[in-house]
Amino acid sequence: MKILVCISNVPDTTTKITFTNDNSDFNEAGVQFVLNPYDEIALSRAIELTENGNGTVTVINVGEASTEPTIRKALAIGATDAVRINAKPTDAYFVAKQIANYAKDQSFDLILAGRESIDYNGAQVTAMLGELLDIPSVSIIKKLDVDGDKATVEREIEGGKEIITIPFPFVAGTAEGVAEWKIPNMRGIMSARTKPLAVLEAIEVKSLSKIVKFETPAPRGTVKLVDAAEPEKLIELLHSEAKVI
């Protein structure tokens, strides 16, 4: 099997989000960047599927040179090789166009991505890639099993799940549950330094949108505490003051 995993480089989940340049840019100062957790789980599944020499896993990132530690981490976890498209990603469409352009004549059986990037949260790249490559896309999946030239996946739906079979090639956006998290071991970390990482130039893409302003949610007022001996007062407040029940 030949698998491509799309990986994004995002602020660590504990990051306090602030902005610069009159709130038009994310403030990267002091921020620790990591492999997007959903992409890490996608990568883990890709490695499980290709264990024992049963295929290859290429990781691809659209980003500037500063993302290379994240790419090396993916190699340390077990990816075979890596590609970086050298550009600052502007939006999901830009990213999907770059990845589709790379993947179009590489005949991957399977392309995996995360359910969403935890910075932009667009949940767009997966389905855009499917459309650009004219192949099926499925998201959000929590299970993926291979059976010959097709796969069976479990897709999340409101209040339940769908079990679907899809022939290769297709694109899938994964969430937790799809694999066991893989932690890089010493050998992985050592070999990651010498695994191939190709840097390719980006293609030109017409910009469709841009972020002009960021803001953080207004802080809530101070909490109104109700005595633990009288919890019924809380229900009363929710009913007549907050009017939510």
Place this chain on the structure above:
Amino acid sequence: MSVLVYVENAEGKFKKSIFEAVSYAKTIATQLNTSLTAISIGDVASAELENLGKYGASKVLNVNNEKLKSFINQAYASVIAEAAKKENANVVVLSNSFSGKGLAPRIGVKLDAAVISGAIELPNTDGGSFTIKRTAFSSKAFATVEVTAENKVISLTPNSYKVVEDGGSANVEVFTSENKDSDFKTIIKEIVRATDKVSLPDAELVVSAGRGLKGPENWGMIEELANLLGAATACSKPVSDADWRPHSEHVGQTGIAISPNLYIAIGISGAIQHLAGVSSSKVIVVINKDPEAPFFKVADYGIVGDAFEVVPKLIEAVKSLKANS
């Protein structure tokens, strides 16, 4: 020019989030001085379709054929894009549901449109520009996006826009599409739905519990409180990691992001990754025995106390509230 809204049905019926999307799309149509058309795919009764007029759709395109009975995003995206072209629509609105997430980007590519997912407000069209607000950084921030593309696909976050009912009845028209065979490669084998429960992404009220509950055997009171309130149940990540609860209930940065009217957090500390998925809830209630728990800092109401004592009393209080109203 016109606005098109995709109305997703759940077993033949429309949910509140769809009426929100129609109301929202109608207001955009009014802003742009044009009319609103809805498109429905699947088996929905005509009365249900005509009823969409109430929320502002003047016309409903009804696509009901055997091949399109079950949701295949690739095929549905082709139909919706085709309708958008025929209707000359340059704004397409959907609800940001699981299906909406699989559709919006594909429709966007087909229409060379900008895709704005998770919109939480009406667009601002002053002075000829088109800007729109959405959540980013797992609800830790909002981003205002300026759209330069002629066409726009907007998916609306459920529970972020009010349902407006002031229209009449919509005209229902049959719409036939020209799907190609390659749109139907995926096959849905089985759909498993827990029908007796309120689904978490749509829920207006959510009762959630964390590791403070000690073990899965203690969830009876959480379920009971949720049932009485008509709320969905949710949990923190360690709870689903330990298999006390299913992964589909896990909320937060790596779980589902929700914005219900009421979020009750019981025995949850309020870690930043948990808050990321729930902080846009309108009212937050925290029940925790530790007065220093970080969750109290972002709560509207709180009780410092033992969940095992407090929750049963809350259940009684809800019962008597219901009995008296």
